[in-house]
Amino acid sequence: MIVAERKPLDEIKRFIEGFERVLVVGCGGCATVCLAGGEAEVKIVGSALRIAARKEGRRQEVLEDCVTRQCEPEFVEQILVRVKEEGVTALLSLACGVGVNFLAERLGDIPVFPGLNTKFFGATAEPGVWVEMCAGCGNCMLHLTGGICPVARCSKSLLNGPCGGSTDGKCEISPDVDCGWALIVERMKRLGTLDQLAEITPARDWSSSPHGGPRRVVREDLRELAAEAEENSAAAS
Amino acid sequence: MDIDVEREAPCLVACPVHTDTRLMVEHILEGRYEDALDLLLEANPFTSVCGRICHHPCEESCRRVKVDAPLGLRQLKRFVVEATTDYRLRRRTPIERTRREKVAVVGAGPAGLTAAHDLVRAGFGVTVFEAGPEPGGMLGTTIPRYRLPYEVLREDIDDILALGVELRTECAVGRDISLEELRREFSATLIATGLSESRTLGVPGIDSHGVLLALPLLRAILAGGGAPLGERAVVIGGGNVAIDVARCARRLGAAEVTMACLEAREEMPAWEWETEEALEEGIELAPSWGPKAVLSAEGRVTGVELKQCVRVFDEEGKFNPAFDEAETTTLAADSVVLAIGQAADLTCLKGSSVKAGPGGRLEYDAETMGTSERGVFACGEVSTGPGAAVEAVADGHRAARAIAHFLDTGEVLKQPPREELPAIGELPEETVELIKARPRVEVARAPGETRVEDFSEIERGFTEAEARAEAQRCMACTTGAFVDEERCVGCLTCVRICPFGVATVTKTAAMPEEKCQACGLCAAVCPAAAIALKRYGTERIEEDLKRLLSEADASSSSVLIVSFCCLFETTSRKFLDENREEVAETGVARVLVPCVGRLSVPDILAPFEHGADGVCIIACAEGECLYPTAEERLGARVEQARRVLEEIGLHGDRIALWRTQESAEVSWTAFWEMSRRHLALIKAEEQKEAQ
Numbered sequence: 001m002i003v004a005e006r007k008p009l010d011e012i013k014r015f016i017e018g019f020e021r022v023l024v025v026g027c028g029g030c031a032t033v034c035l036a037g038g039e040a041e042v043k044i045v046g047s048a049l050r051i052a053a054r055k056e057g058r059r060q061e062v063l064e065d066c067v068t069r070q071c072e073p074e075f076v077e078q079i080l081v082r083v084k085e086e087g088v089t090a091l092l093s094l095a096c097g098v099g100v101n102f103l104a105e106r107l108g109d110i111p112v113f114p115g116l117n118t119k120f121f122g123a124t125a126e127p128g129v130w131v132e133m134c135a136g137c138g139n140c141m142l143h144l145t146g147g148i149c150p151v152a153r154c155s156k157s158l159l160n161g162p163c164g165g166s167t168d169g170k171c172e173i174s175p176d177v178d179c180g181w182a183l184i185v186e187r188m189k190r191l192g193t194l195d196q197l198a199e200i201t202p203a204r205d206w207s208s209s210p211h212g213g214p215r216r217v218v219r220e221d222l223r224e225l226a227a228e229a230e231e232n233s234a235a236a237s
Numbered sequence: 238m239d240i241d242v243e244r245e246a247p248c249l250v251a252c253p254v255h256t257d258t259r260l261m262v263e264h265i266l267e268g269r270y271e272d273a274l275d276l277l278l279e280a281n282p283f284t285s286v287c288g289r290i291c292h293h294p295c296e297e298s299c300r301r302v303k304v305d306a307p308l309g310l311r312q313l314k315r316f317v318v319e320a321t322t323d324y325r326l327r328r329r330t331p332i333e334r335t336r337r338e339k340v341a342v343v344g345a346g347p348a349g350l351t352a353a354h355d356l357v358r359a360g361f362g363v364t365v366f367e368a369g370p371e372p373g374g375m376l377g378t379t380i381p382r383y384r385l386p387y388e389v390l391r392e393d394i395d396d397i398l399a400l401g402v403e404l405r406t407e408c409a410v411g412r413d414i415s416l417e418e419l420r421r422e423f424s425a426t427l428i429a430t431g432l433s434e435s436r437t438l439g440v441p442g443i444d445s446h447g448v449l450l451a452l453p454l455l456r457a458i459l460a461g462g463g464a465p466l467g468e469r470a471v472v473i474g475g476g477n478v479a480i481d482v483a484r485c486a487r488r489l490g491a492a493e494v495t496m497a498c499l500e501a502r503e504e505m506p507a508w509e510w511e512t513e514e515a516l517e518e519g520i521e522l523a524p525s526w527g528p529k530a531v532l533s534a535e536g537r538v539t540g541v542e543l544k545q546c547v548r549v550f551d552e553e554g555k556f557n558p559a560f561d562e563a564e565t566t567t568l569a570a571d572s573v574v575l576a577i578g579q580a581a582d583l584t585c586l587k588g589s590s591v592k593a594g595p596g597g598r599l600e601y602d603a604e605t606m607g608t609s610e611r612g613v614f615a616c617g618e619v620s621t622g623p624g625a626a627v628e629a630v631a632d633g634h635r636a637a638r639a640i641a642h643f644l645d646t647g648e649v650l651k652q653p654p655r656e657e658l659p660a661i662g663e664l665p666e667e668t669v670e671l672i673k674a675r676p677r678v679e680v681a682r683a684p685g686e687t688r689v690e691d692f693s694e695i696e697r698g699f700t701e702a703e704a705r706a707e708a709q710r711c712m713a714c715t716t717g718a719f720v721d722e723e724r725c726v727g728c729l730t731c732v733r734i735c736p737f738g739v740a741t742v743t744k745t746a747a748m749p750e751e752k753c754q755a756c757g758l759c760a761a762v763c764p765a766a767a768i769a770l771k772r773y774g775t776e777r778i779e780e781d782l783k784r785l786l787s788e789a790d791a792s793s794s795s796v797l798i799v800s801f802c803c804l805f806e807t808t809s810r811k812f813l814d815e816n817r818e819e820v821a822e823t824g825v826a827r828v829l830v831p832c833v834g835r836l837s838v839p840d841i842l843a844p845f846e847h848g849a850d851g852v853c854i855i856a857c858a859e860g861e862c863l864y865p866t867a868e869e870r871l872g873a874r875v876e877q878a879r880r881v882l883e884e885i886g887l888h889g890d891r892i893a894l895w896r897t898q899e900s901a902e903v904s905w906t907a908f909w910e911m912s913r914r915h916l917a918l919i920k921a922e923e924q925k926e927a928q
Contacts, residue, residue, distance in 0.1 A: 009884035028765060033728040038764035043839035044881060051845040052885040066765075127733040 001030035001123070002096040003130040004037060004116040009048050012092065015113040016049070019090035020059065024049070024115065025079055025103070026066035027095035034130055036116050037094030039066040045094065045115060063088065070099025076106065083110055121152075138208030138215060144201060146187035153180030159201040243659075244750065246714035248310060250660040251298035253631035256280040258295050258310045262711040263772060265313060265704060266804055266831065268813030271324045273317040278396070282354045283347050283630050285392040286376055288315030288698075289385050292508055292625045300664045301712055306677040309699075309707050316704035318392070325392070329399040335360030338424035338644045342366065343410045343585050346374020347626050348617025349429030350394065351633025352640070353402045359641050363402050364423070368409035368584075372398075374431050376626060379455040381481050382692045383488070409584060416589035416613075425612050425640045428591070428599060429633070432579035432618040438473070442531030447538030451482045451576035458485050467571020469493040471541050473528050474576030475505040480512060482574050483520045487689040495568055497523040499546040499558050514695070517685035523568070527560055531573055540569040581619050598622065605649040606639045614640055621654075631655075661715055662751035671737050672754065673863055678707040702808035709805045709863070713831075716772030717753025718760055720746045724767035731759035731768060736865040756864035757835025761874065773831050778840050785826040786847045787817055795824050796916045799844035800853040800909060801836055804829040805863065806897040812905060825853075825909045832857075834867030841878040841892060851891045851916040852878075855908055858897045888919045 016022045024046045032038030046064040053060040065082060067075045070093060082088065091112040093100045103112045120132035135152040141159075142149055151157045155165075155173050162181030165172030169182040188194045206212065246259040257276060264273035277284040291311050299307030318325070340356050342349045345367035353363045371377055373390050398404055410416055419426050435450035437443065449464070451474070457463045463485070470491040472483045475498025486494045496515070498505060502524040505512060516522070526543035533539055545564035551557040581598050592609040594600035600609045601620040608615050616636035617629045624632075635652055642650035664672075680697055682688070688695050699707065718731075718740075725745035732740045739752040740759055746768070748759070760768040760775060769775050782799065797820075807813060812827055820826045826849070830836065833856050844852050854875065862868050872894065879889030893912045898904040 009881065010886070013885065028724070028726055032726045032764045035728075035730070035764045038726070039724065039766035040762075040764045040837065040839065043766065044842065047839055047842040047846055048881045048885050051842065051882075051887070054846070054848070055885070055887065124729075127730075 001033050001121070002098070002118060003034045003120050003122040003132070004031055004096050004118045005034075006036050006041065006045070006094070006116055007114065009045070009052070012045065012113070012115055013049065013052055016060070016090055016092060019111075021061045021063065021086070021088050022049070022090045022092055023063045023065060023079070023082065023086075023088045024092045024094060025070065025099075026064075027070040027093075027099050028066060029069040029071070029095070031070075031095050031099070031116065035128075037096075041094055042066050045092070070095035071102050073106075076103060079103065080106055083107065135209075137206070138212075139204065141201070141204075144196070145184045146191055146193065148180065148184045148187055150180055150184060153178070153183065155180070159204065244661040244715060245658050247298040247300055247660045248295035248308075248714075250658045251294040252280075253294070253625075253628045253655070254280045254634060255656070255658065256295070256314075258314075259711065259714055259716070261317065262308070262310075262313060262708045263713070263716075265317065265708040266711075267829070268807075268810035270317055270320045270810075274321045274325060275328070277314060277317060281627065281630050282351055282397055283376075283393045283626060284314060285318050285389045286347070286385060287311070287627055287630075288318050289389055289696075290376075290380060291627050294627075298660075300714060301710060303664050303666075303669045304672045304712075305674040308710055309677055309679075312678075312680065312699050313704055313707060316699040316701075319698050320701065320704075325396070329396060331399065331401045332357050332360070334362055334401065336362070336644070338362070339364065339422070340640055340644075341419040341423040341426045343416075343419070343426065343428045344374060344430040344617070344619075345369075345372035345394075345404060345406075346429060346431045346617060346629060347376060348431070348629040348633040348636070349374070349427065350397050350402070351630045352427055352429065352616060352637040354397045354400060355634055355637030356640060357400045357402050359637070361641070361644065365402060365404045366408050366410050366414065366419070367404065367406045368412075370406055372404055372406065375433065378459055379452055379478070379481070380459075381455070381485055381488075382459065383484070383688070383695045384481075386694055411584040411587035411589075415587070416585055416591060420589075420610075420612065424644055425614065427636055427640060428585060428608065428613065428615040428619060429617045429636070430582060430585055430619045431629075432598075432623055433582050434580040435478075435575060436578040436580050438528060438575055438577060440528050440530050442533050442538075445531050445533035445538045446536050447533075447570075447572045448531055449572060449574045451478050451574055452579065454574055455481060455485065458489070463489055464572075465489060466491045466574070469568075469570050470495075470572045470574065471568050471570040472496045472574045472576055473541070474498055474578075475500045475507055475524065476576065476578075477507045477511060478579070479576035480507045480515050482576050484515055484518055484689075485692075486572075486574070487518050487520060488692055491572075493521070494519070495521040495523050495570075497526045497528070497541070497543055497568065499525070499527045499549050501525050501549075504549060514682075514685075517682075518689050519685055523566075526566065527558060529562075529565060532567065538570055538573055540567050541573050542567050579618070579623055583619075596622065602649075603654045604651040606636050606652075607649055612643070614643075662749075664712075665752060668737055668739070668752045668754075671865065672712070673865075675710050675863075677710065678703045701810070705808055713755040713772050715750055716770070717750055717755040718748040718757070718768050718770055719750075720748060721767045721769065724765045726765050726767075728764060730762055730764060734762055734866075734870065735759055736867070754864065756832060756867060758864065758867060758870055761835050761837040761840075761870070770835070773835075778828060778830070778836075778843060781828045782826070782843055782847050785815060785817060785820050785828070786844075786849070787821075796850045796913050796920065797824055797826070797848060798851045798853050798909060798912055798916065799826045799828060799847075799849040800855060800905075800912075801828050801830055801833050801840070802855040802901065802905065803833050803857045803897060804831045806855070806857050806861070807901040809902060812901055823909075824913065832862065832864060832867060834862065834864055834871045836871065836874065838874055838878045838881065841875065842881060845882075845887075845891075850920060851893065851912055853893045853895065853909060853912040855895045855897055855901075855905055858899070861897075888923065891916065891919060 026037050026042035042064045046062050049062045092115045094115040096118040100114045121134040122130045122132045125131045137151045166179040171177040171179045248258040261273045293311040295310045296307040339362035342353045342365040345365045356363045435452040466486050470486040472479050483494045483496050525546045527546045529542040529544040545561040548559040592600040599615045601615050606614045616632040639650045722745045727742050875894050883889045895908040
């Protein structure tokens with residue numbers, strides 16, 4: 001999932017200063033699962049902002065909503081309708097950055113602010129702890145490294161590690177951080193494939209990663225179907 | 238399992254009149270004793286009686302039995318009655334008659350009067366004919382006063398009569414007025430004459446002086462008389478009537494009282510607790526003995542000869558005792574009382590075409606409750622055979638439905654003799670282990686030897702504190718967590734937090750209700766707000782705040798505190814009832830929650846939105862919480878809420894967390910005072926900072 005964390009409320013408060021009617025929008029996807037931006041967090045943020053406005057004697061209305069996923073046109077439609085019908089003057093999105101972008105593109109002259117800091121693609125290590133496991137580099141090489149990603153889990157994203165900063169399985173950046181390459185070596189020992197590491201991974205083409213510019217994925221089959229449906233409905237009307 | 242079927246708490250299912258005892262307990266906990274009484278009387282007009290003598294199948298089915306002991310539901314019911322005497326008088330109102338038809342009820346026992354109650358409430362005119370001088374049937378004439386004082390029975394009867402039921406006492410149908418006359422005058426007739434006669438035995442010597450029948454004897458004793466039974470009395474029989482007779486005999490001065498019954502000790506049909514009480518009162522049991530002959534000298538009883546009973550029921554389960562005639566024993570006795578069964582007095586049928594049926598009872602259709610004649614119905618023991626008081630009440634309700642239907646449509650109504658409801662499943666062993674044991678609140682009775690000195694009531698009711706302590710033991714079956722599948726994202730937080738191992742997630746979360754203990758810890762942390770609770774629903778806090786707080790209180794210069802308090806720590810209603818005026822005066826709005834461990838961060842913050850200056854959470858006393866981990870979880874949520882306040886520039890310690898000391902009444906006021914002073918300082922400090 002995409003893991004995010006709520007921004008400090010004083011920062012959020014500054015974003016929405018001066019806006020009369022603010023809608024806090026949660027996301028029922030990853031942001032809920034990582035306890036950062038679901039229905040419950042919307043209530044907390046909404047409540048905190050109303051308390052702050054009350055305390056500071058500001059006139060600011062804070063409304064709440066939560067959609068199934070903020071990254072789908074059908075799901076955000078209800079937000080666009082509310083914004084229009086209820087005269088919302090600013091949005092605070094508690095989704096990952098995707099949700100903020102997605103709403104921003106659809107909101108015309110209404111600003112949308114991020115309520116979360118989007119952190120990484122990760123997993124639940126233990127209840128309440130999430131760790132990064134994928135960097136979304138666009139060219140997966142996990143088959144070469146025992147299923148453990150050097151791009152995401154080595155602090156330097158080395159393709160042929162470890163570096164000299166690895167001590168007792170920990171990375172030199174912090175004793176709390178595992179050395180990604182130490183994990184890879186241990187894993188491949190167990191798999192009996194350690195010898196594969198003798199092969200040098202050549203420098204890779206990073207254009208599939210964010211360095212190559214904004215990326216997109218297209219499924220032609222679905223696209224054609226959608227276009228057909230649109231044509232049919234146009235013909236029918 | 239069909240998940241669409243709404244399942245009920247086992248106590249409700251087991252009760253013949255389906256009293257919602259679970260909800261009664263909730264009302265008691267919330268201090269709504271009057272609502273509890275309304276609920277009880279709606280299900281059972283003989284609530285006072287059942288609070289004293291019900292055989293409480295509700296308790297027998299209570300799922301708590303697996304943990305420690307069932308809830309004392311009968312005593313709780315009695316508590317409700319005793320706590321609401323004034324209210325009960327106030328709620329009495331006659332019912333307006335809206336129907337032309339009149340119904341005659343023969344017999345003013347629990348079955349007949351319940352039917353009369355229901356029919357009057359349905360708008361019909363009802364006249365009850367009672368042969369005796371007072372209404373109440375067997376409850377009034379044969380249940381000893383030490384178990385059921387007459388004034389207690391009268392509370393129920395007076396309620397019923399106040400509705401507008403007409404009662405004609407000392408009017409025996411079949412003697413003073415005929416059934417046929419009733420049939421001409423009334424649109425329907427209900428025979429509910431019970432089983433008022435005792436059966437006798439055909440053994441040698443039975444006609445001796447000093448051989449008595451149980452029910453006439455009990456009637457005489459309750460009427461204030463009763464022949465002296467001598468020093469030594471033998472009661473033949475092992476049922477509840479036999480126990481009553483034996484215990485009365487002790488009270489009448491018999492020094493040695495022995496009960497001889499066919500059944501083995503563990504087969505005795507009397508309720509076990511009554512047998513235990515009889516033993517406490519010095520009564521001897523002679524189980525597995527049947528009467529062979531009554532011994533006498535000069536026509537007067539001297540004893541009874543008994544033969545060993547080797548079997549009471551045959552292979553088909555039918556009553557068919559077998560004896561070892563060679564094995565005999567003799568008990569010396571000055572009197573012998575026969576309590577071996579009851580029979581109907583069918584005098585009321587005299588001169589009528591309504592037919593008697595098998596067993597000396599009425600010919601009767603168990604489904605339609607009709608007799609052999611159209612428009613004549615029967616209910617209670619005269620048709621069903623011997624049963625408990627609450628079963629007679631249940632039958633009275635059924636009869637009223639059957640008669641109302643008949644008068645509405647001219648047709649008979651088929652009803653199953655007993656309405657079976659689906660109950661939630663058994664408490665699984667793995668859940669049992671996680672539930673904290675809490676001893677049942679027992680009311681001590683006087684020692685047996687003092688009890689037998691007179692006929693005064695042997696048991697006292699719960700005090701308010703005892704009732705509340707007992708009510709807290711309720712596991713609140715069926716009122717636990719449920720999931721809104723539309724909202725659930727399957728994040729597993731509930732699974733990870735549930736202290737009872739209830740929650741599971743496949744695609745979405747599920748909380749099987751037979752396991753859930755309604756602690757609310759999952760709902761408090763669900764990030765999707767997808768979990769709700771049936772008891773003290775999640776929206777209740779917001780409603781309570783709106784009810785208690787007004788803008789005016791919030792804008793006043795004094796300190797306004799919202800105090801979330803653990804409902805389970807209250808030993809009285811003192812802190813349970815509150816209104817705006819009181820809040821304005823004291824500056825404290827109390828919101829009582831069944832375990833504050835269920836408060837979510839938004840719950841804790843909500844009062845500030847309503848203008849409160851501070852929140853004062855009072856949890857239960859150290860180590861008292863019913864729910865494992867709830868205290869730590871609450872502590873973490875309080876910290877989270879404090880951080881939120883700090884992030885928006887308010888002092889985190891505007892939120893205080895206290896633990897009850899001893900009880901609510903003892904410690905809470907002091908906590909509020911300390912919070913008030915602390916908040917006044919914080920407010921002053923924040924104002925200074927702002928300048």
